[in-house]
Amino acid sequence: MNPVITQLTFHLGEEIGGEGLNSKTYMAHDPQLDATIVVKAMTKFSFNDQLEYFNESKMLYSSRHPNIMVINYACEDDDHVYLSMPYYAKGSLNSLLNRKYLTVREIIKYSLDFLSGLHYIHTKSLIHFDVKPTNIIINDSNRALITDFGLSKYSDDDGFASFDKAYRRHYVPEAFVTTDHTSQYDIYQAGLTLYRMCNGNDDFNTQCMDLSRESISNGTFPARDRFLPHIPNGLRRCIKKALEVNPDKRYQTVIELMNAVSAVNENLDWTYTKNDDVEKWSFDSEKTIDYLTLQFVGDKWVTKGEKYSKKTNKPSNITKYNAKYESKDDAYKQIAKLLKEK
CATH class of the missing domain: 1.10.510.10 (Transferase(Phosphotransferase) domain 1)
Structure with a gap:
């Protein structure tokens, strides 16, 4: 087969990622596709042999699967090898x-x-x-x-x-x-x-x-x-x-x-958030939202519970969630038991 030498252009934008050992990853614009893409740039000196330049692109292409990233194309210039992949706004x-x-x-x-x-x-x-x-x-x-x-x-x-x-x-x-x-x-x-x-x-x-x-x-x-x-x-x-x-x-x-x-089927929908020194678990059901909070107050770890009614827009106390503990570990152990009961 006769080789065809072509020109391929893309415009590099913001660097994303940040954990590559010998590569950098960028958002880019591909004018040929008129699309935002992701480009991985690898320095050629990081390879032991020029035959390795396109090993990764070959692996990606040969491993096509719904849960493996698609590769658009691969190319090179004097200093780098580039891999082009789709851009997904949700990120990593x-x-x-x-x-x-x-x-x-x-x-x-x-x-x-x-x-x-x-x-x-x-x-x-x-x-x-x-x-x-x-x-x-x-x-x-x-x-x-x-x-x-x-x-x-x-x-x-x-x-x-x-x-x-x-x-x-x-x-x-x-x-x-x-x-x-x-x-x-x-x-x-x-x-x-x-x-x-x-x-x-x-x-x-x-x-x-x-x-x-x-x-x-x-x-x-x-x-x-x-x-x-x-x-x-x-x-x-x-x-x-x-x-x-x-x-x-x-x-x-x-x-x-x-x-x-x-096979795991417990605690599926408890939501956890942490703001400053307050930890909160919430469970959103059809009619109510249950809250359990943990905070260090004085010399104790304090938990409090509250049930919010979607119908009345009013909260009520969940007595069994209210307690004080000597250590955070003790509080965590009891919270684990309470959440499992829901």
Whole structure:
């Protein structure tokens, strides 16, 4: 076949993303399509060989799936390789976590979405090696898509592959002792992503301040016993198993993890918010909205309950929610029991 040399133009705009190791991601305008797109720009010096320039674009194209980001095209100039993808206004899962806390129903929905895409690439003998909220995009249909195959590798006949680089906050325990990895690497990172979806980015960022090789290797990062009260035990168990330090104790396939997550059916619609020093859980039903608040007052942790009637527009006291506790942990334990009763 005869090669055809063409000219392709796009105009780079605002940089988005921010966690790429050797790349930058931009919003851009494509005059050929008259569309806003996303462009990932990778410096050529970051590649070991020019034959690797379009590995990521080939992986994306060959892994087409409803829960994997579509690639429009790939191209190059003297200094960079560019990947063009659709722009979705909802942004990444990471940006969503920076804006709000998710309900359990949202956690399950988005998890099953991106895990479906992850399972598919595993059937193609691909290991992603970079599963994290920044690399999960929410499209215009509110579906979570896994993206960024920049670190992905095809596994050998025995299911092993080695990565070139790693994101420190999602480092996997076994990576300290071996360079040969299986899909268990992705399952651990998926568990860590679910953990962040449950507890929010603020808590995760705080824990990262004490991140070390030791804390990852001994399983104290992230804190497996640290969950917000509305996260049900079933979902906590899923995450703890995915985060087992020993890969043999984790879910052996993404399908197993998906089945466990899909079985969670408690506390689906409690909404959690945190404003300054007040934490609030709310449950919106057909006729009423229940509120439970937690605040440190004096030397006690104080919970209060209120039921708001949509018909009368008047609040009433929920006596069983009103209590005082010596510690936040004690308050959280009781709140978890109260929320489960709803």
